[in-house]
Amino acid sequence: MPPVFSHGDLRLYLLALLDESPRHGYDLMQALTDRTGGTYSPSAGTIYPRLAKLEEDGLVTKTVDGRKTVYEITDAGREHLEARRGDLDGIQAGLADTVRLIADEVRGSVRAAMKSLQADLAAARDDAGRSASTRPPEPESPRASSRAQVQRADAAVDGFRSDLRADLRTHVARGGSLEESVVDDLVAALDAARSEVQRALRG
Structure with missing residues (x-):
């Protein structure tokens, strides 16, 4: 750099x-x-x-x-x-560009994480559908399987939340800029992921 x-x-x-x-x-x-x-x-x-x-x-x-x-x-x-006002204006413009680039990198990382989460949820739903169609029914198996999937979903959500919070807090603690549009994208992606799960649960 x-x-x-x-x-x-x-x-x-x-x-x-x-x-x-x-x-x-x-x-x-x-x-x-x-x-x-x-x-x-x-x-x-x-x-x-x-x-x-x-x-x-x-x-x-x-x-x-x-x-x-x-x-x-x-x-x-x-x-x-x-x-030297002209020189100072050039310096300040360069610093603004630097902060803007950092914000763009954070936004891109959040979007990539959201897409990855949505892909994982879709894959889990497809796997569950295939498993249900190929495995013969067993007594109490559906409930036990659902509990296991709930635990798996909890772990995935908790891990994502912990990692993302750490990334954002570290970035801001280092003096980085976190624009409102980045958080808006995050909220929208999480809402979309939740809707996708709800549609899958309704069958």
């Missing part, structure tokens, strides 16, 4: 974040992680030298607030930022 920030872009983006409000170093690192959809998590060794250079150039100042050092943009920093 190519670097999220090319040479000099990170310095400019730090100024833009400080133009929004004064921040301490950890807050800047967290903001960068959030706004890149988790694709970029800078270290203190990356951020603080650039902040020191911005301070040396008179573009930011720092004050100590308890145990934290807070950085604030100067008037010279705002002038520098305004002079």
Whole structure:
């Protein structure tokens, strides 16, 4: 994957974040992680030298607030930022594209999982139909078989729910974007799968 920030872009983006409000170093690192959809998590060794250079150039100042050092943009920093507004717009557009690509990947994964679940349910229904037509009836066998299939369905649903929740929570915890349309697709696919099962149960 190519670097999220090319040479000099990170310095400019730090100024833009400080133009929004004064921040301490950890807050800047967290903001960068959030706004890149988790694709970029800078270290203190990356951020603080650039902040020191911005301070040396008179573009930011720092004050100590308890145990934290807070950085604030100067008037010279705002002038520098305004002079490079076109470059900053390009950086922000690139970050938006990155987050959009991540959201598309999540949406595609959810759709693929839904299709796989629907295919598994259809296959299970077909298997049950074939088994019913080829096996001779036995006393109490249908009830025992149904109980086994209920347990199998419970395990499949629980496993799917657990895996999907883990995928979504991990993605969001890393700062990824989860669009409403992704959840809408998930709800629609689950409703469709439930309807398919209900039709199969009605025979």
